Amino acid sequence: MQKVSVIIPCYNQASFLSEAIQSIIDQTHGNWECIIVNDGSPDETESVAQTWCSKDSRIKYIYQKNQGLSSARNFGIQNTESNFILTLDADDKYDPTFIEKGLKILNENQKVGVVSSWILRFKGGDEICVIKPNGKIIEDFMFQNASNGTSLFRKKCWLDVGGYDEKMKTGYEDWDFYIGVCTLGWNVHVIPEVLFFYRQHDFSMRLDAYANHDKNIKMYMYSKHKELYLNHYEEMVTYFLNTIDLEKRNNIKVKNKIDYKIGFLLLKPFRKLKSLFR
Structure with missing residues (x-):
């Protein structure tokens, strides 16, 4: 059975961390390791993480000074032992069948580098909406993120792209990562089922990026991938x-x-x- 390394960066989300971890423990695919990356969080992240580590040997904890989401994900992946990576933010959750279904797709189609799913956005106990990205190829990602921000992917994708861009501290690092993956020839497959649960906050990195940094981030991305956009003039x-x-x-x-x-x-x-x- 193939091993999957789950990376959970955590910064000021200790109150939700246990739910995220439990969603991994509940997976129907049991061969996994879960690496919790404390990105210099001032809250109870370490205490919560260590409690889970003492309960399950598959769960590991590492710490770094605060450097942002991209850095935390990269740091976690650098400490993995498998060829498949699953990213999960500390306040979100996966359906128990996601890893099993995602691995099946990756094993059956070598052109697929990344697998995600439809998304249920929720707040407290209320369901807000279902988001249905389409994924697919580079043309689908040029002007919008056509996939969920966290996903299951081949470690080779991460290695060949050069990891998440650590210069992108204000958001859209996942979109940039998918552009890199698709540019190298892989496809992104979106499972047409709600298998991911995104917790909506009044303030979040996603909302802040769109409201305050959208123009600057896109200018950076368009310049970084200049050749791509010129080829699709x-x-x-x-x-x-x-x-x-x-x-x-x-x-x-x-x-x-x-x-x-x-x-x-x-x-x-x-x-x-x-x-x-x-």
């Missing part, structure tokens, strides 16, 4: 023109809304008053 131009067109259409819809028109009329006297003081 027509697709790139089409994408950005469509994005501009959509933005224009949305602006027109807003201006045509009755509340916008009322607000425009109410503020008209103030605009005239303001012009007198220029």
Whole structure:
């Protein structure tokens, strides 16, 4: 039975860590090791991790000074003993059948380098929505992440790509990793089942990246993979023109809304008053 190394980076998520670990213990595929990487977390991560290590010899704990998610994942993978890697954030969970189903796909298709699944986003005890990424090939990843942020993949993919980019400390490191994998010729397979459970927070690295760092991260990625985008010049131009067109259409819809028109009329006297003081 093939061994899978599960990497769980943890920073200030000690309160959820046990649920993540339990989702690995519950896997129908039993040949795994779980490496908890404490990324310099100031909370109870070490205490929770050591408790689990004492219960199951397959669970290991390592520590590094805080260097970010990419570094923590790389550090964990460097300490693995298998040819297959599964990443899992400390506040999320996998369905018990995910490793078994993912390995089957990797063994049956050598062109597949990464396997993920549909995602259930939840908050507390409430289900928010199901996300259905499509994965596949490099063209699917050029302008959006077409897969789940954590996944099962061949260690060879990680080695050939050069690991997760540790310069990307503000987000999208998983998307960048998949671009690298697909550029080298592998495919990303998304199992059409909800096998991953993503915990929604009021504040998260994903939300912060989109709200505050989206432009800068994408500028970095487009420059890093410049050759890729130049080789797909027509697709790139089409994408950005469509994005501009959509933005224009949305602006027109807003201006045509009755509340916008009322607000425009109410503020008209103030605009005239303001012009007198220029």
